[in-house]
Amino acid sequence: MLRRLCALVALFAAAVLAAAGARAQPGPAPRSAVVLSLDGIVGPASADYLIRGLAAARDQNAAVAVLRIDTPGGLDASMRDIIRAILASPVPVIAYVAPNGSRAASAGTYILYASHLAAMAPATNLGAATPISLGGSPARPAEPPRKKPEANGEESPPPSPKDPGESKAVNDAVAYIRSLAALRGRNADWAEQAVRAAASLSAGEARAQNVIDLIADDLPDLMEKADGRSVRVGNNEVILHTKGLALQEREPDWRTRMLGVITNPNLALILLMIGVYGLIFEFMSPGALYPGVVGAICLLVGLYALSALPLTYAGAALALLGAVLMVVEIFTPSLGALGLAGAVSFILGALMLVDTDMPAYEISLPLVAGVAVASLGMTFLIARLALRSRRAPIVSGVEALLGQRVKVLSWTGAQGYVSAAGERWRAAGPDGLAAGDTVVIESAQGLTLRVRADAGAPPRKEPA
Template identity: 35%
Template structure:
């Protein structure tokens, strides 16, 4: 019996690695909200995770009203250069892939939609007029985006006519309409349903380095990629209402602070909110946003040393420094960080401790040094200025005086003669010579 158990244990140990190695992996990541450079960074992180783990596919659950054109084009490039098939899944129910989201979907290797979702409405606009009407982009821009959408549809073999109408006529389609128009490939209730229906399908776009790939989702393990801390922070800031409010309140804080000098609270809060508002507008990536906040924190620390505010600038600097460090090093998702996930857990504590130590240094150490430099010297020859001495040898105009019990060579300021015994006041020190004047009222 013992021998039989040992044999079974040995065989099982041999089989376990073989089974796990044969197991295929599909990663699932989420992208929600406005498309910004942070979204592109998150896409890059998801794709990198899938590529490093040789995944069977990467599914992106997409729900976006659109966003920045340059960030969208960067995402399209990332998808089409991915060595792993990227499936865009408009999910959950009620989600949309509008404007920039439609371009991203059309560039993917496979498009799926959940029921009660929509795709389309890609007409480029410049903004909204004061009366609420849309300011449409000029023909030059419209023609460019139409050609761009057409090229994506032609490459993927999807409906070119519908793709052009997405841009020219703001066409929007339901999942059923999109499937009938050959814009998408699958309608699925959830990820397991998507895997079941997409199994055996051929990608619509060639996978980088592999050509067209037949998807094999038999016996796959689904792993979720959770958005990083950085992405959750910037996604909140990137909400148009939030970023605009932060920007406006920040500007008002700066203006009010300049109108009420000496308080420092309005301009301090205004500077932080203004920077957060600009970051939320999505014109930075993770690295740039983190560096901007770290630099802002250092500016606050230095301001505390130069203009002591009883800790106000220190607190503002600490908040900016820590938040910037977390964004800078905590980017990525699914274990992909600027550093490893385990290292980031330790680094997060190090960032906070470093911020606190810097705050204390600038609050007490640097402030003391600056105050010492500003203090009037209490030793040396400069201390003699203003002192009154007695003439020991006639100044004509040069002679000798006695100040604080010491004999000094002295010259009268106006070249006049000052007799022995008269009192003089030191006006200036030039090397080892004192420039003096006669104390009026003395005989």
């Protein structure tokens, strides 16, 4: 009987504990939609922000990540980093060109094609994805197919760009965007025209040609229309459940804003020059501290900015060589030859420093010329001051004693002691000198002065 009673009590206690645990255990957190914004040029800062934003959406188990796009394009390297993050994301990504009047041009078109679901707001457009050559001018788009049939009855193919470099860039871009279109089941032929002929479409035309999946007026409307759609995430088909999701805006943080400022190649170049000259001034005046500390900070920040940009090592080497040559001109005057060579080398290196096809990321020619002229001017100014100081009379050290008239303190034979510059010096000279005589210092050998009798001194009076 006692055993049965104990068993009933144990069962009752277990049931109470289970009920309490079930009551204390929180239910599943409501899922949300993380909203990221690609506003402006695609660059290292926007790539870093979007990659970290997609990682945050994955960590918090978000239902979807919405990428709101308004961009004229940007760097190819940053665009590919963003696309790699989208393709690897376990969270479905909805690319949404918004608000009204926005665009997804150039790099934005590739990102739109890479996303799991593509949407646009009314009065928006996409396209014009032709690569830009390194010279800053667009690669010549291929002409549309000629209507005149060939002898075999087929239309002639569009002519390819004449320049081999342009042809290589265009063909690579075509293959890339067609692979993205095949992955998402979108219009690959129009995507090719966007690259070869810089074609563009409005939101309605893009929907009619199967370039995008839907048109939505705003984010709530997008969540409503995307609900129930099937997208392919990795190797799995996923049904989107977006109706009623809480929208969680993720704004760029201080790191993204700072990266966006310092990755301006013009500012990076200025930071590098401040860093180089700050260290030079510290080496010239050891212990000054401020030039060395400021220079080291600017140099490290500038190098970090350049590491995030498509840097050309030849340009960096030429710019560094130019700075070194202009500094060497200070210590080894060469009548301006090293300084002029350094200025030319610096200008060429600065113009080649960033390998980019975006005018927004090109080094400003007036800035390069200004920095070169300022550096060259400072070099010649320091050289002129050094030459002037070389011609100035010596006012300190043993050399300043040469030619001075001094008094003999004591003298025995051919050596004795003289008073020079308020100090007692050992001296060597002719015989017959005595205390009080005036002598002229001819040279110095270590701590011994070589003197001669002063011919202009009045004759010494002999004691009576």
